Amino acid sequence: MPKIDEHLLTFAKEVRREMTPAEARLWYHLRAKRLNGVKFVRQSVRRPYIADFVARSHKLIIEIDGDTHAHSEGYDAHRTAQLERDGYRVVRFTNSDVMSNEEGVISTLLQALGTAPLPSAALTRGSLPLLRGERDDKSNSLSPLGRGPGRGAVPE
Structure with a gap:
């Protein structure tokens, strides 16, 4: 098994401490197996990248794109292709x-995981449409809908 790049690991630890408000909000739903019992980890090193959230058991990576991704579609596409070659499905959302x-994000993730939603206050308020912008089946990714705030603040 290849040794983890210490620089990437150190950077991943820093990013865990400084989540964006959107990452922190989504992490609330993913942590401690809250999303239908699926274990997620955050800021996981997937050489040569760091994935925002990973469900290893389902080979699913969730990426949250902020302002810095506004002009990096080519890089993101290359990165997604590499992660998919490694056997992962990549789902992208914007902040x-x-x-x-x-x-809608949670509903989309439940569909990506292939799990039926458990009753919860967040999901029983009514049926929600899935997010717009699903790409073709080849990429299995969601295209960005807009741009949100950058890293820093803590969610309410």
Whole structure:
């Protein structure tokens, strides 16, 4: 098994401490197996990248894209292709998606995991449409809908 790059590991630890508001909000739903019992880890090193959230058991990576991704579609596409070659499915949301359509994001993730939603206050308020912008089946990713705030503040 290849040795983990110490620089990437150190950076991943720093990013864990400084989550964006959108990452912190989504992490609330993913941590401690809260999303239908699926274990997620955050800021996981997937050489040569750091993935925002990973469900290893389902080979699913969730990426939350902020302002810094506005002009990096090529890089993101290359990164997604590499992660998919490693056997992962990559789902992308923007900060704005998470902050303004939290229930839709959770619904989309449940569908990506192939699990039936458990009853919860967040999901029983009514049926929610899935997020717009799903790419073709080849990439299995969601395209960004807008741009949100950058790293720093703690969610309410």
